[in-house]
Structure formats: structure tokens, C-alpha cells
Amino acid sequence: MASEMGLEAYFATMRxxxxxxxxxxxxxxxxSYIQNYPGRSRFDRLLLIGQTSVALHIDALRAAVAEAKKSRDTGRYQRAAAYLRIRAPEEAEKLISKSWIDSTDATNAMQTKRLERELKVYKNNLVKESIRMGHEELGRHLEAIGNLMGAAEAYSRMRPDVSTPKHIVDMGKHLVSVYVQRKEWASVVSQLSKITGIQGADExxxxxxxxxxxSGLGLLGQKSYESAASCFLAVDGSSTSITAATDGFLCANDIAVYGxxxxxxxxDRKQLxxxxxxxxxxxxxxxLEPHIRRAITHFVNGRYAxxxxxxxxxxxxxxLDLYxxxxxxxxxxxxxxxxxxxxxxPYSCVTLESMEAAFSVPGQSVEAELAGMIRAKTINARIDSINGLVRMVKEKPRVRLHMDALKAxxxxxxxxxxxxxRVNIAAAELEVKSARKGLNAPDSGEVWFDRSTPVTM
Structure with a gap:
């Protein structure tokens, strides 16, 4: 009973x-699912599952704590441990290591100071390639320890020192990685547009x-679903692994599902x-995801249920998917x-009974859903509740023709x-024209009529 109370309290907090x-x-x-995502994305997915899944949250939180301990990001470790402490205090006390947090923070601080000193030396020597590499190394270190704002700033400072298309692409990828983790989707799309088409055909x-x-991921985050779909459908996975190409943010299965x-x-059906x-x-x-293909095939063939x-x-x-x-x-x-x-x-009249059979959802009324769609003008229909019918209101061609004629x-x-x-203005010689060359018109504040009479505006 106490465990159930703790479960309800935990998910109430999450909601x-x-x-x-x-x-x-x-x-x-x-x-097996989490093995598809290396790097920092693995922790983010484990933490989301730990925050949302009733069946898997304990296992996911344990795995998130273990994953965070493999990295140098103590903030993530403490965050996962805090959620585990809310749900399972006994397990949290066994897993959480205060000494590891202190030693890792100290090591991170020393590494940051060392990289900053080296970068200062590079700047004094005025070697552009060394300065670029110094900013890149510092940015990677800050990203690894969870200082995403500092990492973005370090990567951005590479810009004056990049000298080849490859350097521009590498800098853009670093910034995109940070923006995705911070969920700054507009910045993701903007940055990707800057690195598009700057390389040769092979690259x-x-x-x-x-x-x-x-780009599809960024547009999905911005709720531009149609544009995101076009991007995912255009992905060419024949030349490289999607997991490697996206630095572990997405895998090939995600492209299939999202797209x-x-x-x-x-x-529409023809486009599908x-x-x-x-x-x-x-x-x-x-x-890789045959059920998605079956769902699309059913839709195209009219088997909507x-x-x-x-x-x-x-x-x-x-x-339970992160995005x-x-x-x-x-x-x-x-x-x-x-x-x-x-x-x-295809129908002029459909029974509510057949609609219920095709689209019924437990706890919901198809009739109420249809009424909402009619109010939103998604469909042009009327509901006959007495006879249990949905009557489609077909637009008459003659009425449509008359409406078009009236608009014309x-x-x-x-x-x-x-x-x-316009003709009357011209006939009354009241037409306004721009000042002509050769006239001693004032520099500003006056408009000259055709009669060469200045009028102050």
C-alpha cells in the first residue's frame, strides 16, 4: 500500500x-532499445522513461544514474538521483556517491582552467588554427560536463578562425548538438541552413x-510537421549509419517512425x-518498422480503422520517445x-452505429467528436441524433458558381x-509626381506637383 501511495505521489509530481x-x-x-543511442542522448531518453513510464520508471532511473556516472556531468547524475530518491529512497542511498560528485567536480574545474590557459597562449601566439582548435576543445569539455551555455559560446568563438568548408561544417555540428540538448529548435534550423551546400558534391x-x-528534428520541435515530414522522407541512409551521422541523437528506426x-x-492518399x-x-x-508501412498502406487503401x-x-x-x-x-x-x-x-449519409464501429475509442463518443469537427468546419455535415445518422452537406455546383460570379x-x-x-485625379491635374532633376526643390519635406508648385507635407 505504501508502495502504491509512493507511485501515485511520484507521477503526480511528474505531471x-x-x-x-x-x-x-x-x-x-x-x-535493447537504449543501445541504439550512444552519447548524451542515451541519458536523456532514460530519464524521460523514468519520468513517464509506470512499468519501466524504476529500471530507467537506475540505468540513468549508472549512465550519468560514466560521464563527467555531475549535474545529470544529481538530477537522476533526485528522481530516484523520490521514488525509491533506499535504492538511491545505495547508488548515490557523494565522494564521486566532489572528485569529478574538482577534476572538471582543473580541466577547465587548463584549457583556458592553453587557449590564452594560443591567442598570444596569433595562430588561427591553434585558436580554433583551442575553442573547439574547450567547447567539447564544457559540453561534456553539462555547461551547455558555455559550450555554445566557445563553439561560436571558433567562427573568426575557421578557414575551410570542413571547419564550418564541424562548427555548425557542434552548435547544433548544443541547441538540440537545450531544445532551441529555431537555432537548430537556422544553424543547419548555414552549413547546407557549402561543401563539394562528394562531401x-x-x-x-x-x-x-x-532539420526534420528541428522542424518537428517547431511543430512544422509538413516540412519535417519532407525532411525525414528525403534522408538518404545508403552512404552512412544514421546513428553515427546524427551523433547518436537519432537512429534509422526513428527516421522511419517520425517520417x-x-x-x-x-x-493525402496520393502523396503517401x-x-x-x-x-x-x-x-x-x-x-525496419513494418507496422508503420502497414498503417500507411491501410490508409491509402481506405482501411482507416x-x-x-x-x-x-x-x-x-x-x-516514451524523447522527441x-x-x-x-x-x-x-x-x-x-x-x-x-x-x-x-464517398457517402451522403452514414449511420452513427457504423462510425462507432470504425472509430470508437473507450471513454469517448464519436458523436461528440463529429460535432466538434463540424463546429471547427473540418467537415461539412449535420448530425441527425433522432435517426442516428450523419448527413453530409454536399455543396451544389450551381451555388458555388453563383458565389464565384458574385466575387468576380x-x-x-x-x-x-x-x-x-485615378482618371479623375489626372484630369484635375492633382497627380503627385516625384521631384525632377534641375528643379531647385528642397532636400526634404516637400512634394512637387506637375505644375511645379511645392507643397509642404
Whole structure:
């Protein structure tokens, strides 16, 4: 009983911090899932699972503490330990090492001072390449210890000393890494645009997976779902590993999931067929996540209930994803609205019973959902609650033609009046013209009429 009370209190605290509690058990195994993400991204994903998953939070928090201890970032270690202390105080006392925190902080401080001294020497010697490398080394060190603001500043100071396209790309990648960790998505997109197309054809082919993947991630963070989908669908993973290309932020499975879900949310059936299912570049990613391909195929073939069923079965997995967690509800809502809208298109009248059978969700009413879509003008329909029918309101071609004709007449009248007014102004010689050369017009504050009469404005 005490354990259950502690569980409720813990997730109540997490909800107050803005995290959604995931009660369902995900399909993946934590150990095999987290192996896809090396570097600092692994800790971030473990911590999110520890903050949101009822089934995996204890294991994830333990793993997050262990992962943080492998690094030099004591702030992350203390943060994971604080969450573990809230949920399992006994385990936290066993795992947390105060002596490790003190010794690591001391080592980090000494390393920072050493790198700053070396950088000062490089600046005194006025060797641009040494100065660039000094800033880069200092930035990497600050990023590794969790001082992301200082790391971004150090990387930015490399700019005056870069001399080759490769140096510009390397500096941009460092800054993108920091901005992604700080979730500054506008800066991510802006920085990627600066390094796009500055290399030769061969080098650009190698950086294409990185640029498109991280651009998609930045646009996803900005909720530009359609643009993000285009970026993920354009990723070419044939030349390099996505995990290596993105420095561990994304893996090939993520490209398939992000690209497939965003395409479902923003593209129509024809676009899904040509841009996703027939896309040779993206097909290799879809093979890694066959359920995404099946969901898209069901949507294209008009089997909307099957499509939504597949997505619902994987919802818990996606809610534990570091970047989808904040957008999944909006993406799923868009897909559901598209399914309902496309389902109604061929019919003039549909029974509510058939709608319930196709789109029913436990605890929700399809009728209420349809009413909301009608109010939002997403669909043009009327609900007949007495007979249990949804009647589509088909727009009559004649009415549409009349409306277009009225708009054309109104536009013609406005244009004609403007032209008549212009003719009358010219006939009355009141037309304003710019000052002509050769006239002794004042430098400013006056406008000259055609009659060469200055008028002060």
C-alpha cells in the first residue's frame, strides 16, 4: 500500500512538471532499445522513461544514474538521483556517491582552467588554427560536463578562425548538438541552413543524412510537421549509419517512425503512395518498422480503422520517445481527423452505429467528436441524433458558381472605381509626381506637383 501511495505521489509530481504518465507497458525491451543511442542522448531518453513510464520508471532511473556516472556531468547524475530518491529512497542511498560528485567536480574545474590557459597562449601566439582548435576543445569539455551555455559560446568563438568548408561544417555540428540538448529548435534550423551546400558534391552526399535528419528534428520541435515530414522522407541512409551521422541523437528506426507518422498526419492518399510507399530512399527505413508501412498502406487503401488500430497499439512506445513525447497527441489527432474525413467523403449519409464501429475509442463518443469537427468546419455535415445518422452537406455546383460570379463582380467593381478615381485625379491635374532633376526643390519635406508648385507635407 505504501508502495502504491509512493507511485501515485511520484507521477503526480511528474505531471506537475508537464510530463504525461504512460500506464501501458511498451513493446520494446529497455536494454535493447537504449543501445541504439550512444552519447548524451542515451541519458536523456532514460530519464524521460523514468519520468513517464509506470512499468519501466524504476529500471530507467537506475540505468540513468549508472549512465550519468560514466560521464563527467555531475549535474545529470544529481538530477537522476533526485528522481530516484523520490521514488525509491533506499535504492538511491545505495547508488548515490557523494565522494564521486566532489572528485569529478574538482577534476572538471582543473580541466577547465587548463584549457583556458592553453587557449590564452594560443591567442598570444596569433595562430588561427591553434585558436580554433583551442575553442573547439574547450567547447567539447564544457559540453561534456553539462555547461551547455558555455559550450555554445566557445563553439561560436571558433567562427573568426575557421578557414575551410570542413571547419564550418564541424562548427555548425557542434552548435547544433548544443541547441538540440537545450531544445532551441529555431537555432537548430537556422544553424543547419548555414552549413547546407557549402561543401563539394562528394562531401555534401556524406552530410546529407545529417542535415536532413537534424532539420526534420528541428522542424518537428517547431511543430512544422509538413516540412519535417519532407525532411525525414528525403534522408538518404545508403552512404552512412544514421546513428553515427546524427551523433547518436537519432537512429534509422526513428527516421522511419517520425517520417511515417508525420506523413500520415500531413499528406493525402496520393502523396503517401508516391512520396512514402514508392520512395526508394525511405523504403529502406520502412523495412525496419513494418507496422508503420502497414498503417500507411491501410490508409491509402481506405482501411482507416485498421490504420488507427495499428497506431494505437504502438502509442505507449512513442509516448516514451524523447522527441515525439511532446507532439504525439497532436500528430495522432491530425491522423484521426484525416481518417474520419476521408471515411465520410464517398457517402451522403452514414449511420452513427457504423462510425462507432470504425472509430470508437473507450471513454469517448464519436458523436461528440463529429460535432466538434463540424463546429471547427473540418467537415461539412449535420448530425441527425433522432435517426442516428450523419448527413453530409454536399455543396451544389450551381451555388458555388453563383458565389464565384458574385466575387468576380465585386472585384470588378472595385477595380473599375479605382481606375475612374485615378482618371479623375489626372484630369484635375492633382497627380503627385516625384521631384525632377534641375528643379531647385528642397532636400526634404516637400512634394512637387506637375505644375511645379511645392507643397509642404
Amino acid at each position: 506537475q512538471q508537464g510530463y504525461i504518465t504512460v500506464h501501458e507497458t511498451p513493446r520494446f525491451e529497455l536494454d 555534401e552526399k556524406l552530410t546529407q543524412p545529417y542535415i536532413m535528419s537534424m 511515417g507518422l508525420l506523413a500520415l498526419a500531413t499528406m 503512395q508516391t512520396a512514402v510507399l514508392e520512395n526508394n530512399k525511405f523504403r529502406a527505413f520502412l523495412e 485498421d490504420c488507427l488500430s495499428i497506431l494505437a497499439s504502438y502509442r505507449a512506445d512513442y509516448m 515525439l513525447h511532446w507532439h504525439l497527441d497532436a500528430i495522432y489527432d491530425k491522423i484521426r481527423i484525416k481518417c474520419i474525413t476521408n471515411y465520410l467523403v 463582380v465585386s472585384s470588378f467593381e472595385k477595380t473599375t472605381l479605382d481606375r475612374l478615381r
